[in-house]
Amino acid sequence: MESQNKRLKKPFQFARYWTIRGFTASLLVIAALLPVISALSINFWLDGEYNWREAALELGVACLTLALIAYPAFHLLNWESVQAQRWDETQQDFRLLIDQVVDMVFLVALDGRIVEVNQRACESLGYTKEELKSLSVLDLDIDCYLHRHPKLVKTMQNGGNVIYETHYRCKGGKRMPVECRARMANWLEEPHYIEFISDITLRRDFEKEIDKSKEALEKTRNLLEMRIAEHSSEIKKQKQSREMAERYADSMQNYLEKLIDSMPSGIIAVDEKYRVMQWNIEAEKMTNIEAKMAIGEKLSKLFPALDLEIQNAAAKQDLLGQNLNFRFKTKIHHQRRTLDVMIYPIFTLREEEQGVVIRIDDITDQLKIDETLVQTEKMLSLGGLAAGMAHEINNPLGAIMQSTQNIKRRLSSELPRNLQVADQTGVEFNSLAAYLDKQRINEFLDGILTSGERAAHIVGDMLSFARPANQASSEISIQDALDTAVRLSAKDYNQKKKFDFRKIEIRKTFSPDIGRVSAQKNQLEQVFLNLLINAAQALASVEREGFFPLIELIVRREGQRACIEVIDNGPGMDEQTRKRVFEPFFTTKDEKTGTGLGLSVSYFIICEQLGGQMTVESQLGKGCRFTILLPLLHESIDTTSHDEQIELPL
Structure with a gap:
């Protein structure tokens, strides 16, 4: 309808535009030619003839004057007409724009007068535009929400937006629940309120349906509670029994886990596919792998050296239903360690094997202690042996060394008695000395003494295991x-x-x-x-x-x-x-x-x-x-x- 009115008004505006301009131009021409005609008439009346030269000059002056006066006037009239036309078009576009809005749109003056509304407001409330423009917002707002809440008005005056719910009165007296979104806006260089109003009747109906559903649900819940209360005693007993069983199972599980974790041996339980099911603290220390990371993983990935030794041992002996024990050496924390491994099979209630338990003991220190004990026992045995045989060895050893020393002394030319005995027996001592040197008798005697001293040192070292030193x-x-x-x-x-x-x-x-x-x-x-x-x-x-x-x-x-x-x-x-x-x-x-x-x-x-x-x-x-x-x-x-x-x- 509006577009049709706009098309009908355009020819009328065009005719008015050119009528005004033609009338204005005619007045200007008459005003310019009037002095010329008057001058020619007076001149003719006085002289009885026309002075065409003066008349032409006056006519040119009149035309120039007409141009100087007509152009500004024509331009001013044309600008005002264009502005008026643009303003009319802007108003028409604004009306067309708000008519396209789904919600109701109200343009309200500060005193509450309705200045402009869209077609949606007319259709929803049952009024015509003229009827709505003749009313105030207070005539429509039954609750007078903005009037009773001046803080919202102040918020809009400060440039803010407000949203509130109220009831509008339709033309037939029906109450319509609405949601209003309002703010300040300038219209015709004056502040106005622009309100976007939504009909929330359907939403209120949905809320009522939801409330009814809640009531029905509450009734159903109360009924269920009554029925549950009737069976609460039995359920409570079942719950208590189940909780007791769960607590007992949890306590037993914790007890078994603590028992396994407290063992000094590494305990690893694997299923038939060698996936880890149990991994105690000692196993964590050996591998630096936490139990939560090890559970469910393959043993070959976590402890490849152990898995390889188990496979080698299994190849030599049938593991089905039998225990297996072996030792192997590997590096743990960058140190060479000796591990003792014992493998026990796990059976189900049907005597079916479902995995094995692997016990690992680090016996490196134990082996060192065993070596130390063996060495100590050997030392003690040697001490007892040395204490018993030292006297038997020292007596003949002393006689041998003493006799050897006496032989060397009696073959020495430095003792006068040796020379005297040689003269008495008729032995040439120098020849005897040469003979002994030639036959290396002195070297043999020195060898006897050296061996005796070495044997004495050995006996002395042996006695170290049985007798202490005499120093404090x-x-x-x-x-x-x-x-x-x-x-x-x-x-x-x-x-x-x-x-x-x-x-x-x-x-x-x-x-x-x-x-x-x-x-x-x-x-x-x-x-x-x-x-x-x-x-x-x-x-x-x-x-x-x-x-x-x-x-x-x-x-x-x-x-x-x-x-x-x-x-x-x-x-x-x-x-x-x-x-x-x-x-x-x-x-x-x-x-x-x-x-x-x-x-x-x-x-x-x-x-x-x-x-x-x-x-x-x-x-x-x-x-x-x-x-x-x-x-x-x-x-x-x-x-x-x-x-x-x-x-x-x-």
């Missing part, structure tokens, strides 16, 4: 004892001319916080000297080009104990040799060089007499590391009750 223990500095042993070993090697100790680099690393130990100085020096001699002899056996012999001495503190390490970069030893290195009379040297008692005596002094520990680590081609642990002072150590070591008197 005192406070000993480990650094001083090591320095003394280094000096003695260098001097000993230089005298024997077997190798030059000065060519061996001695590297010392002494911690400053090392205290003192309670021991006999000659005991520590003897131990350190034996270790240095063995290291130097091992280094001398290396004939590799570009080899630089090195002995490293490290002294540091470990808690309440002193740790002494003697390390060399020599040829090292294999595992079999390492296990026997502390055995009495075990040696890798020839019979003339070693007796096999140096390290065994050192081990006995450290472990039995000083209450310490002594271990060795070695691999072929990687040198040796001897480690000594001695308790520092202020420890409960009683060294005065040890037996004294008595040297064999010769």
Whole structure:
């Protein structure tokens, strides 16, 4: 309808536009020509003839005047007409725009008068536009919401938006629930309220339906509660029974988990496909893998070395229904460890195997203790043997050495009695001496004495296992004892001319916080000297080009104990040799060089007499590391009750 009105009004506006402009132009022409006509009439009346030259001049002046007056007037009239036309078109476009809005649109003056409404408002409320424009908002708003809430009006005046719900009165008197969204807007350079109003009748109906549904649901819930209350006693009993069973199951599960986690062995349970079902704390420590990460994973992924050993053992023995035990070595935390593995099958109630339990024990320390006990038993056995046979050996040994010394004295030309007896018997002493030298009798006698002294030293070392020294223990500095042993070993090697100790680099690393130990100085020096001699002899056996012999001495503190390490970069030893290195009379040297008692005596002094520990680590081609642990002072150590070591008197 509006578009049709607009099309009908355009011809009328066009005619009005050109009518006004034609009338104006006519007036201007008349006003300009009137003075010319008047001048010509007066001139003719006075002179009786026309002066056409003056008339033409006056006519030109009149035309110029007409142009100067007509152009501004025409332009002014044209601009006002264009502006009026544009404003009319803007109003028409605004009306067309708001008529397209789905909601009701009201343009309201500040005093409440309705200035403009859209077609939707007319259709919803039943009024015409003229009827609505003749009313006020208070005539439609039954609740007078804005009038009763001045804060909302102030919010709009400050440029804000307001949303509220109220009731509008339709033309027939019907109440319509509406939602209003309003704000301030300028219209014709004056502030107005523009309101967008939505009919929320359907929403209110939906809310009522929801309320009815809630009421029905509440009734149903009450009915259900009544029925549930009727059976609550039985349900409560069942719930209590189930909770008791669950608590018992949880407590048993926690108890079993704590029991398994408290075991010192690694416990791993796997199913028939070797997927992990149980992984205790000790297994976590061995592998650095938490139980939550291990459950459900393949054993070959978590512990490949163990899985490989199990497969190898299973290939040799049928695991079905049988226990399996084996040992193997692997690296744990970058250390070589020996593990003892026991495998038990798991059976169901139907005697069907559904997996196995693997128990893992780290027996590395136990094996070392067993080795120590074996060595200690050997030392004690040697001590008992030495104590029993020392007298039987010393008596003939003393007679042999004494007789040999007497023979050498009686064959010496330095004693006058020997010369006198030779004259009495008619023996030429010089010839006899030449004969003895020619037959190397003196060398044989020296060999007898040297062998006797060596045997005496062996007996003395054997007695170290049975008799203590006759000196009392005192406070000993480990650094001083090591320095003394280094000096003695260098001097000993230089005298024997077997190798030059000065060519061996001695590297010392002494911690400053090392205290003192309670021991006999000659005991520590003897131990350190034996270790240095063995290291130097091992280094001398290396004939590799570009080899630089090195002995490293490290002294540091470990808690309440002193740790002494003697390390060399020599040829090292294999595992079999390492296990026997502390055995009495075990040696890798020839019979003339070693007796096999140096390290065994050192081990006995450290472990039995000083209450310490002594271990060795070695691999072929990687040198040796001897480690000594001695308790520092202020420890409960009683060294005065040890037996004294008595040297064999010769």
